[in-house]
Structure formats: C-alpha cells, structure tokens
Amino acid sequence: MLRKLIAGNWKMNGLKAEGVALARDLGIRYAEDEDAAFDMLICPPATLIDSVGEVIAGSGILLGGQDCHSETAGAHTGDVSAEMLADLGCSWVIVGHSERRQDHGEIDLAVAEKAKAVHRAGLCAIICIGETEAERAAGHALSICSRQLAGSIPTNATAENTVIAYEPVWAIGTGKTATAGDVADVHSHIRAELSRKIADADKVRILYGGSVKPANAAELMSVPNVDGALVGGASLKADDFWAIGQSCA
Numbered sequence: 001m002l003r004k005l006i007a008g009n010w011k012m013n014g015l016k017a018e019g020v021a022l023a024r025d026l027g028i029r030y031a032e033d034e035d036a037a038f039d040m041l042i043c044p045p046a047t048l049i050d051s052v053g054e055v056i057a058g059s060g061i062l063l064g065g066q067d068c069h070s071e072t073a074g075a076h077t078g079d080v081s082a083e084m085l086a087d088l089g090c091s092w093v094i095v096g097h098s099e100r101r102q103d104h105g106e107i108d109l110a111v112a113e114k115a116k117a118v119h120r121a122g123l124c125a126i127i128c129i130g131e132t133e134a135e136r137a138a139g140h141a142l143s144i145c146s147r148q149l150a151g152s153i154p155t156n157a158t159a160e161n162t163v164i165a166y167e168p169v170w171a172i173g174t175g176k177t178a179t180a181g182d183v184a185d186v187h188s189h190i191r192a193e194l195s196r197k198i199a200d201a202d203k204v205r206i207l208y209g210g211s212v213k214p215a216n217a218a219e220l221m222s223v224p225n226v227d228g229a230l231v232g233g234a235s236l237k238a239d240d241f242w243a244i245g246q247s248c249a
Helices: 016-032 046-056 082-087 098-103 108-120 133-137 141-152 180-194 214-221 238-246
Strands: 004-009 038-043 062-065 092-095 124-129 162-166 206-208 228-231
Touching (some): 004 092, 016 238, 082 108, 092 108, 124 141, 133 141, 141 180, 214 228, 214 238, 228 238
Parallel strands (some): 124 162, 206 228
C-alpha cells in the first residue's frame, strides 16, 4: 500500500495573517504526530508561499504551488515559473486543475508542458484530470480521463515526480461527492491507463478530490487505488484538514 498524500489546495484564499496562522497550526500538529500515517502538503496562493514556508519549516509538512508557467523565465506578466517556486522552497506543483482548464482554456498539451517544467525544476507534479457532470451523464467519464491522461502526462513522468489527482468537475466545491463505487471504478481505470505511460505505474499515487471532508474521508481513503486526497475548501480549516489526514490511520 502506498503512503497516503493529503494535499490542501487553498486556491485564491487567504491574506497573510490568516494564512500564516493556519499553516502554523497545522505545522505544530504534524510535527507533534510522530506516527502520522500520511504525508501532508499545503499549496497556498503565490502571495503566501514564502510566509507559509517559513512557519512550516522543520515540521515535515510539504510546500507546493498551485500552477506554473511552462517556461523558465521571460515576458510572461503575472506568471511564475517552476524554478521560482523551487526557489521559495516548494517541492510540488499542481497543474491542470479543472479551474485552470475551464477558466483559462488550458488544454491537455499545455498541462503536459507545465508538468514537464515542474520536472525540469526537480519538483513533483500533481496532474489533475476529471469529467464534467454532462460527460458523466453521457457515459464518457472513463474515456475523458483516458484522453486527459494520454495528453497531460509528459514522457519523463515517473512515480517519483508525478501524482495523478482525479477530481470530477461536478464534485468540486458543490458538496456533491462521487460514490465509493464510482471512485473505485475510475481509480482502477486510471491505474490501468498509467501503465501505458509510466514504467512504475503501480507506484504512482492517485488522489481523489471533490468535496472531501471529515465526514466522508475515511470511506474515500479506504477505496482501492485511492492514495490520498486533493482537498479544497476543507483545507482552509485546520480541524477539518487534520481530521481528513487522520482518516488515513
């Protein structure tokens, strides 16, 4: 069984005082839990990465970015490179989140280029995939995931530098959660598809994301091929995010 990864995507939330307070709270809890059965990752907005990194230093909590540009540097106003994130102490970067795909028109090729940039900087990429409600209703959930996996994973991906996050778009921030059976089916499909792209596919962690909360975390984390969670809203509350991590025990 792979060690679970509980990743918090803060999205565009948090000013400095509240972000630092949340990170400090989690850092203390994680540092004091010598038997933690999971890895914990925080991905704050870019404005908070430096401050959050300072307060979680030495706690064992991992630090990540929510996105990056595919280039190392250049005339790309408002963007940050993977190397810049690494310079701030990040070891992970989320790419291809559905909100990036929808709000910014990112296609699979762009996601693959970003993941390649993450690897170039020596970091681990969390590549997000997932179908919309209409695509699921039409019976296309698995084919959509297959297409996104094929197009979004770069050729240099390994179990060491890549994690897949399955986030059905219809479950993100809606309160709707896929059933354990639905998650099991998709994660099993993803595992099989990964064997086409990655030599050590059995060691790639596959996260579930989409309205994960303390009330459903234990059930979701017990599903075969679910190796952790990518958590949105619940990651902004220390008690809730910690409880999700504790569900891995």
